[in-house]
Amino acid sequence: MTMPDRRMVTLLISVILLFPGTSYPRQRSSNQTITWYRADFPPVTIVEGPNAGLGFFDRVTDLLSDQLPDYDHRHQVANFKRIIIELKNKKNVCCPSLYKTRERDTFISFSIPAMVVLPNVLITQKSLKDKLGPYLDRNKRVGLTGLLENKNIRLGISNGRKYSGGIDEVLSQFQGAENISIRSGEDVFKGLLDMLFLGRIDCIIGYPIEASYFLKGKPEFNKLQIYFIAENKIDFTIGHVGCPKTEWGEKIIERVNQVLIEHRQTPEYLDFYEHWLNDDTVPFYKKTVADYYDGE
Incomplete structure (x- = not known):
């Protein structure tokens, strides 16, 4: 090796030692990746058209992604049946817009209430x-x-x-x-x-x-x-974020809950849903949400 070559190698080694964190991008493990599943379910989640990504649970997902920067966030579209199968199979996936049922609670780790929604x-x-x-x-x-x-x-x-x-x-x-x-x-x-x-x-x-x-x-x-449906005994329904009932999923939900507690009653967060209501319904919705959280 010639003298100039040796000097060049010495220089490269010095740069690597001085800036070790920027030498090579760190590849995050699968445990540091959240795949967010959503259905084509406007205006809850909107996957195409001029309003794509502006559904009220799309905006919840965006908020969670911003507040969990230490994870990589990927997005998939599927119907609810497929989403439930993925969660049941303990994949590292989450869904931002799920109802909590007794059966689902056996294999899904649910967040605290993420959204108060007027009833079906x-x-x-x-x-x-x-x-x-x-x-x-x-x-x-x-x-x-x-x-x-x-x-x-x-x-x-x-x-x-x-x-x-x-x-x-x-x-x-x-x-x-x-x-x-x-x-x-x-x-x-x-x-x-x-x-x-x-x-x-x-x-x-x-x-x-x-x-x-x-x-x-x-x-x-x-x-x-x-x-309105007579057998429906509630004035509203509650949407939850759901991840698999595994150590990974419960860790994600713990972080999600922290974000929701901080944001879910702010005007900006409430607008995720109110944006899709007509003007006459917004005051009723605000009162419904306030009454629910006051009694929680």
């Missing part, structure tokens, strides 16, 4: 009011059990989705019924709305804001009729 309702067309009328109580709430006992009334639901509040218990009694259409895929609710207006089904279970998201400004929007 029955969505139909005004033209079908007479058909559904016999199943309404004095408060104009629809009895889902009686409705499903009529085989001539067809209901559409999303595959793998939990509706909470007593609705799932009713649906379980009619598992496999021919008058319940179960839709899968990455455009589930939009597909159900299409089926509704094509006359293939008579009603859907979902959030009012879902229907507003897809139909606002369209002629079909004014054709919608919404009924």
